[in-house]
Amino acid sequence: QVQLVESGGGLVxxxxxxxxxxxxxxxxxxxxxxxxxxxxxxxxxxxxxxISGGGGGTSYADSVKGRFTISRDNAKNTxxxxxxxxxxxxxxxxxxxxxxxxxxxxxxxxxxxYWGQGTQVTVSx
Numbered sequence: 001q002v003q004l005v006e007s008g009g010g011l012v013x014x015x016x017x018x019x020x021x022x023x024x025x026x027x028x029x030x031x032x033x034x035x036x037x038x039x040x041x042x043x044x045x046x047x048x049x050x051i052s053g054g055g056g057g058t059s060y061a062d063s064v065k066g067r068f069t070i071s072r073d074n075a076k077n078t079x080x081x082x083x084x085x086x087x088x089x090x091x092x093x094x095x096x097x098x099x100x101x102x103x104x105x106x107x108x109x110x111x112x113x114y115w116g117q118g119t120q121v122t123v124s125x
Contacts (some may be wrong), residue, residue: 002026002114006096009119012086016123020081022096022116030054030074033099033106036081038092038121045095049081050105057105064090086123093118 008020020036035050049060049070058070069082079096097112106112 002098004096004114004116006116006119009094009121011122014087014123014125016086017084018121020094020119022079024077024098029077033102034072034079035097035112036070037095037097037109040092045109047107047109050107052105059105059107088123088125091121091123093120
């Protein structure tokens with residue numbers, strides 16, 4: 001059973017930074033594409049960023065490009081999302097997810113196999 005546990009969310013002001021972490025219990029973590037998604041109240045869950053198993057490939061939503069950075073430490077089975085210059089519109093429940101079937105970067109939410117419970121990020125203006 002693969003488990004994902006997010007942490008690092010909180011309440012911050014616009015312009016501040018946060019780093020989210022997602023710890024994954026799996027012996028094959030380094031083979032997973034890992035993604036971050038978010039869901040704001042009343043909206044659908046949307047793609048934020050993804051990183052390939054080896055870390056060499058990444059992809060970002062246009063809304064976060066240049067402000068957010070996804071990274072991973074395969075020795076620690078952990079993926080991170082560094083969020084800088086936060087805006088009120090970044091407020092959402094942030095989820096990490098794992099995709100085990102593709103050797104690359106996956107942005108399609110429907111392709112992901114395992115999900116965490118989410119961590120709340122709230123940005124005040």
